[in-house]
Amino acid sequence: MTNPAERVTNPAERVTNPGYNYAYLDEQTKRMVRRALLKAVAVPGYQVPFASREMPLPYGWGTGGIQVTASVIGPDDTLKVIDQGADDTTNAVSIRQFFARVAGVRTTERTAEATLIQTRHRVPETPLREGQILVYQVPLPEPLRKLEPRETETRRMHALSEYGLMSVKLYEDVTRHGRIATSYDYPVMVEERYVMAPSPTPKFDNPKMHRSPALQLFGAGREKRIYAVPPYTRVRSLDFDDYPFEVQEFDTPCALCGSSGVYLDEIITDDQGGKMFVCSDTDFCAQRVAAAGDSQGARDPQGAGGLQ
Amino acid sequence: MTEQPILRVRGVSKSYGRRIGCADVDLDVYAGEVVAVVGESGSGKTTLLNCLGGNLEPDAGSIAYRFTGDDWQEFLTLSESRRRLLMRTELGFVRQNPRDGLRLRVTAGANVGERLMAVGARHYGRIREAAVEWLERVEIDAGRIDDFPLAFSGGMQQRLQIARNLVSGPKLVYMDEPTGGLDVSVQARLLDLLRRLADDLGLAAVIVTHDLGVARLLAERMMVMRGGRVVESGLTDQLLDDPQHPYTQLLAASVLTP
Numbered sequence: 357m358t359n360p361a362e363r364v365t366n367p368a369e370r371v372t373n374p375g376y377n378y379a380y381l382d383e384q385t386k387r388m389v390r391r392a393l394l395k396a397v398a399v400p401g402y403q404v405p406f407a408s409r410e411m412p413l414p415y416g417w418g419t420g421g422i423q424v425t426a427s428v429i430g431p432d433d434t435l436k437v438i439d440q441g442a443d444d445t446t447n448a449v450s451i452r453q454f455f456a457r458v459a460g461v462r463t464t465e466r467t468a469e470a471t472l473i474q475t476r477h478r479v480p481e482t483p484l485r486e487g488q489i490l491v492y493q494v495p496l497p498e499p500l501r502k503l504e505p506r507e508t509e510t511r512r513m514h515a516l517s518e519y520g521l522m523s524v525k526l527y528e529d530v531t532r533h534g535r536i537a538t539s540y541d542y543p544v545m546v547e548e549r550y551v552m553a554p555s556p557t558p559k560f561d562n563p564k565m566h567r568s569p570a571l572q573l574f575g576a577g578r579e580k581r582i583y584a585v586p587p588y589t590r591v592r593s594l595d596f597d598d599y600p601f602e603v604q605e606f607d608t609p610c611a612l613c614g615s616s617g618v619y620l621d622e623i624i625t626d627d628q629g630g631k632m633f634v635c636s637d638t639d640f641c642a643q644r645v646a647a648a649g650d651s652q653g654a655r656d657p658q659g660a661g662g663l664q
Numbered sequence: 665m666t667e668q669p670i671l672r673v674r675g676v677s678k679s680y681g682r683r684i685g686c687a688d689v690d691l692d693v694y695a696g697e698v699v700a701v702v703g704e705s706g707s708g709k710t711t712l713l714n715c716l717g718g719n720l721e722p723d724a725g726s727i728a729y730r731f732t733g734d735d736w737q738e739f740l741t742l743s744e745s746r747r748r749l750l751m752r753t754e755l756g757f758v759r760q761n762p763r764d765g766l767r768l769r770v771t772a773g774a775n776v777g778e779r780l781m782a783v784g785a786r787h788y789g790r791i792r793e794a795a796v797e798w799l800e801r802v803e804i805d806a807g808r809i810d811d812f813p814l815a816f817s818g819g820m821q822q823r824l825q826i827a828r829n830l831v832s833g834p835k836l837v838y839m840d841e842p843t844g845g846l847d848v849s850v851q852a853r854l855l856d857l858l859r860r861l862a863d864d865l866g867l868a869a870v871i872v873t874h875d876l877g878v879a880r881l882l883a884e885r886m887m888v889m890r891g892g893r894v895v896e897s898g899l900t901d902q903l904l905d906d907p908q909h910p911y912t913q914l915l916a917a918s919v920l921t922p
């Protein structure tokens with residue numbers, strides 16, 4: 357309260373629930389999280405331990421991401437929350453409402469308008485820009501865990517940059533499937549130093565993490581780890597020279613907005629097994645539909661879901 | 665011998681609390697030679713090997729390696745990363761129980777390829793070629809490259825472990841009772857293979873065994889341990905035919921010479 361550096365003296369404070377501290381976490385916890393974040397930014401890709409707090413949500417709901425968001429948010433921010441690319445899932449809506457209430461921030465579904473975006477699974481299709489912060493909710497921060505259960509060993513591997521085991525995993529992938537079949541949480545090398553788990557995002561989004569102008573922060577609540585990819589950091593997806601990294605490609609464009617080169621979800625349209633592929637990024641899709649509507653006459657994206 | 669050794673061990677000691685593991689061990693190993701370490705159970709063979717191979721930190725002593733020219737490197741004062749690099753390039757370690765020395769959850773090919781990938785191999789096809797070559801050299805059918813180690817017999821697992829170590833072209837390999845759990849005919853085949861690999865590759869090896877027959881077959885030189893200390897060492901044939909130390913005499917008398 358007395359620290360002028362804390363952004364709590366804004367009029368927006370008035371709209372917050374008086375039963376909570378600004379942005380829910382107490383100032384001491386936020387300072388602790390910020391210290392971890394600063395260290396994470398200083399050492400890109402390195403997992404910084406932090407004293408994760410209990411949040412009024414179960415762990416699977418992104419408590420790590422929420423603590424990061426709570427620690428960096430200010431009344432001037434505009435928050436967007438996405439879950440699998442969508443702004444309107446229960447999870448996304450409740451996190452958005454939570455911060456609207458405890459931090460008094462404006463919220464948005466538009467990527468371009470947001471200063472702070474908390475995400476589970478996706479990087480928005482709309483390119484991010486300088487000044488934006490993307491906060492990932494991470495369930496499993498340790499990329500080597502499935503191969504090496506001992507924490508002491510994985511820590512030593514990171515310290516010594518010993519990542520042969522990661523290649524062993526890719527070798528097994530190619531051997532079993534004839535290609536690198538890992539399609540999400542695909543391991544990346546950050547700034548040629550630390551191997552990092554990009555959280556359960558599809559590998560389609562890995563290239564967007566590379567040299568992104570936005571600050572990317574990763575929070576794992578249950579595992580008590582924070583890591584970061586600062587703006588313009590190199591992020592390389594691991595691969596073999598003869599089996600290079602490739603992103604998913606989709607045969608058809610989005611059935612709603614006609615976009616190609618974007619990540620699509622399969623949705624079931626009726627109980628006769630009818631299905632179609634649509635943008636996973638609902639904001640991007642709606643923008644594209646609206647833009648097309650402006651030139652061709654209005655067309656409701658919700659209504660399009662009912663097309664045969 | 666005017667030639668210099670590649671390994672020079674001086675005064676290596678390791679205790680477990682008040683129990684002596686090994687004490688004040690000296691040992692020189694020359695390029696391409698096989699040295700056997702023999703002694704009864706509990707005499708400190710495994711402890712010594714683990715100290716030399718980097719699995720255990722000795723309490724005292726010096727372990728110096730010379731892998732290039734006159735460049736002696738004191739193993740115990742190397743940085744951890746240099747030490748681990750040596751351990752997976754110039755050195756090998758074959759454990760008595762292959763399950764301790766293999767990754768059981770990945771295929772035979774990945775087991776063999778791991779060292780190559782650890783030092784930066786990034787071409788799947790070439791890693792696989794090397795794995796095929798090494799499986800064949802240890803007499804495992806290349807068609808089994810995608811099988812898991814647990815689908816292999818004990819003798820095959822041991823040969824797989826050897827291939828996994830030799831793929832990086834080490835100059836010195838430690839083997840702790842490599843024929844331990846195997847039945848006699850399988851043992852004989854493995855010993856024959858080891859002898860041939862050592863000759864073909866000019867590989868030096870330190871082999872722990874309590875079987876003097878194994879020592880006689882494989883090793884030019886031999887070292888006898890008791891109670892953690894070296895009681896006698898020398899050329900294997902001499903030592904077995906004309907043992908000086910009473911303990912060695914006892915050991916030599918207790919085996920039928922082949």
Ligand SMILES: Nc1ncnc2c1ncn2[C@@H]1O[C@H](COP(=O)(O)OP(=O)(O)OP(=O)(O)O)[C@@H](O)[C@H]1O
Nearest residue numbers: 680683684685704705706707708709710711712874
């Ligand atoms: N982890 C340990 N903790 C305590 N004592 C140990 C440990 N490992 C070995 N020792 C002791 O150190 C001594 C040497 O053991 P070591 O395993 O080196 O003998 P060895 O010659 O390899 O025996 P074996 O032929 O049975 O494998 C023994 O007295 C043993 O009980």
Ligand SMILES: [Mg+2]
Nearest residue numbers: 709710711840
């Ligand atoms: Mg032993």
Ligand SMILES: [Zn+2]
Nearest residue numbers: 610613635641
């Ligand atoms: Zn779309």
